[in-house]
Amino acid sequence: MALSLDDIRGLFEQYGSLSYSGEPVTQLEHALQSGALAEEEGAGEELVAAAFLHDLGHLLNRKGETPSARGIDDLHQYFALPFLRAILPEAVLEPIRLHVDAKRCLCAIDPTYFGKLSVDSVRSLELQGGIFSDDDAQAFLRKPYAEDALRVRRWDDRAKVAHRVTPDIGHFLEVVGGVMERYVPA
Numbered sequence: 001m002a003l004s005l006d007d008i009r010g011l012f013e014q015y016g017s018l019s020y021s022g023e024p025v026t027q028l029e030h031a032l033q034s035g036a037l038a039e040e041e042g043a044g045e046e047l048v049a050a051a052f053l054h055d056l057g058h059l060l061n062r063k064g065e066t067p068s069a070r071g072i073d074d075l076h077q078y079f080a081l082p083f084l085r086a087i088l089p090e091a092v093l094e095p096i097r098l099h100v101d102a103k104r105c106l107c108a109i110d111p112t113y114f115g116k117l118s119v120d121s122v123r124s125l126e127l128q129g130g131i132f133s134d135d136d137a138q139a140f141l142r143k144p145y146a147e148d149a150l151r152v153r154r155w156d157d158r159a160k161v162a163h164r165v166t167p168d169i170g171h172f173l174e175v176v177g178g179v180m181e182r183y184v185p186a
Contacts, residue, residue, distance in 0.1 A: 002086035005173050005180070008056070012169055015059040021120040024162035027058060028169065033159035034152070035175070036166040041155075046091035047148055049179045051155050052172040054096045056080040076100075088176075089183045090145070098149035099156060100128050101140055106153060108137035118160065 003011075016028030025033065035052035043051065057076030060083065077100045081093055103121065106113040108131050117125065125131070132140060140146055 032166040037155040050095040094145035102149040102153035107131040
């Protein structure tokens with residue numbers, strides 16, 4: 001079953017107040033900050049939508065706050081895809097699907113990246129398979145949408161600032177709605 005804009009809003013209304021994995025922001029604040037960072041860097045609407053929705057799986061899989069602290073990889077990067085596939089293009093879906101592997105790749109190719117990860121990101125990295133080998137990182141970088149996924153990942157890492165001012169959920173739902181209106185499923 002595909003999600004509608006009202007369903008997405010409802011998920012954020014119902015579960016958006018959950019803490020974002022031990023960070024000083026909620027799930028909704030993290031999504032809003034991710035989308036705002038994408039806009040600030042001039043990303044196109046598809047990538048802004050991906051940044052805003054990249055962790056929607058946390059709201060759908062209902063594993064609670066900070067599943068990694070309980071040794072659970074909630075596979076959130078895959079969880080939302082079946083619900084979004086009918087309404088959004090690959091340019092939104094693939095960066096969402098790849099944003100966890102983007103963290104694994106960045107740890108392999110950027111010597112300073114690992115040291116910037118939050119405590120929960122380090123913990124979840126191990127549950128998600130750890131740092132890529134050089135070969136795995138190079139294979140990742142050849143995938144379509146890999147560069148977009150790396151951008152989403154970097155915004156994800158920076159979208160954890162308490163009380164940061166962002167546009168509201170209505171703004172980002174309009175962006176998602178615009179992408180949906182242009183999308184014609186194959």
